[in-house]
Amino acid sequence: MRLHPHESRALGYLLRHLIVGLAAAMVFEVLILATDLGGLRQLMWASEERWLLAALLLFGLSITFGSLAMGISIMVLGRERD
Template identity: 40%
Template sequence: MTGKSNDTDEIRNSKAAREARSIIKFMIEHTAYGGFGALVFGALVLFFDIGGIYSLATASRDAPIFIMLLFFGLFITFGGISLGIGIMNLGGFSDNDSYDDERRKHRDDRNGS
């Protein structure tokens, strides 16, 4: 029985498990940033009654459903955008550096010959 417990502990603390947890944390964190942006944007849209959305929603008996759908759509949109920006920024400048070095090398080869 102690052998199985040690095996599961090793699996939980393995490098792959730690990386998976950090990826999940990264995704949740960036989606939460987008969700916060969605809440702020949605609150501002309703507060300033842009496009008459708040007036239309409150004139209906289903106002909570309309407002919930508005915030759900904003959360999906802003969360996805925030997550996409976070993923695209993972590479940093390392991808571009090798490309720029390669271009410089070929440009120098053409000019030198």
């Protein structure tokens, strides 16, 4: 099934904003771990599954920031004027 040009542009638009959200999630995780916010880094590094915990944190942040970036991009697309 082939996409229409306007559908392809819309998906590309959303994908670009999703990538921005994913990048923001990675930066935020690095900042959380670099500053040891709430002792989270210390707790993670004390565990044997530290990489799994880091991956789960990144997964949760990616869902949040990716959805936020896509939602904002949709909301600012256009507004009807009175």
